[in-house]
Amino acid sequence: MPRYLSMIRIDEKDVPAEGVSPDLQKRMGELLEEITRAGVMLDTAGLTPSAQGTRLTWSGGRLSSTDGPFTETKEVVGGYAVLQAKDKAEALEWTRRFLQVHGEEWTVSAEVREIEGS
Template sequence: MPRFMTLIRIDEQAATGFESDPDFEKRMGALFEEITKAGVMLETAGLTPTSQGTRLSWNGGRIGCTDGPFTETKEVVGGYAILQCKDKAEALEWTRRFLTVHPDGWTVEAEVRQIDEAAQPPQA
């Protein structure tokens, strides 16, 4: 079965002011339990703020290094999930359900992309 990576994008500046409703953690826990029991969730995690990150770049034959925070970026990847689904439609449905668990006042975006299994390095 194909694997999909879901990248969760947030406005890091606005996220500091988010207040969750009292049932948010309960709803998220129930969804994670369901998706895990279904054998779909392979891995998920939130990421630390960009202030704790470093970006590396390759340009003109040289490595560049920039420490966070990355103020020029409005939306950042705040977390990810790796799902194993029968097809993209199923991955999108689980991701829709993940998004709707969030409080109405939040802005959260998810990018769903299939993992290119053919591009994987050979196993030693």
């Protein structure tokens, strides 16, 4: 069965000031439990803010390093999920449901891509 990476993208400037509400945590926990019971979820996690990250770039035969936050980047990967689904449509459906768990105060998007060789 193919595996898919769902990269959850956020604009860190638009994250609600109160962060993740207890209600959102509950709804998200219930959905993640359902995805896991369905045998689709292989791994998932949120990521620390980009201010705590480092970007390495190889260009022109030279390696450079930039500490976050990455001001030139509007959206960053805020989390991910590795899904094992029967096809891309199923992976997209689970990702849609994850996005819809968020309230109207959130702006969040996802990029879903098949993991090569899966």
